[in-house]
Amino acid sequence: ETGVTQSPTHLIKTRGQQVTLRCSSQSGHNTVSWYQQALGQGPQFIFQYYREEENGRGNFPPRFSGLQFPNYSSELNVNALELDDSALYLCASSLGTRNEQFFGPGTRLTVL
């Protein structure tokens, strides 16, 4: 059974640029959720995708957008990067929208 994978591991961007982060869900899972985790804080919910449709969104601006593909992998896109976007971005997959989520190792984004 393959776990959740994320790419890239680390990324450095400058303010105003755009970034795409990728996530492959665990085998058999149809739901992907994205989180932002600042240092010393708990993960903050960005949005969730269930069977290629957005199924809930946290308090993040529209420049945070996402996609889920037919194989249930997912992308997180962030436009017009700001310094405060520097964080660990976590992807989690689950079977259904209410079950326990299994997390990937995260992508560390630094915005200069």
Place this chain on the structure above:
Amino acid sequence: EDQVTQSPEALRLQEGESSSLNCSYTVSGLRGLFWYRQDPGKGPEFLFTLYSAGEEKEKERLKATLTKKESFLHITAPKPEDSATYLCAVQDDKIIFGKGTRLHILP
């Protein structure tokens, strides 16, 4: 406003010294409460799901319990490898995480 509060923020214990971590929550309709362990620089690792008051789950030295307002993660005779940040999350129509408790077990 839905909230999840974990206490203490940090806890240092001697190896073998049992203790409990607290997660208190206010949500309109609890659909599940989750406990995770997170090591530095890594993604959270799933530990337990609790759905209703009175429910208990155990795994090795860890035991999670749930009431209508809070959950406890009891750690019995901890070892240094139990050192990590423990995160609590609750789900109503979205998942809300607490800030975590940083646990350090001294050998």
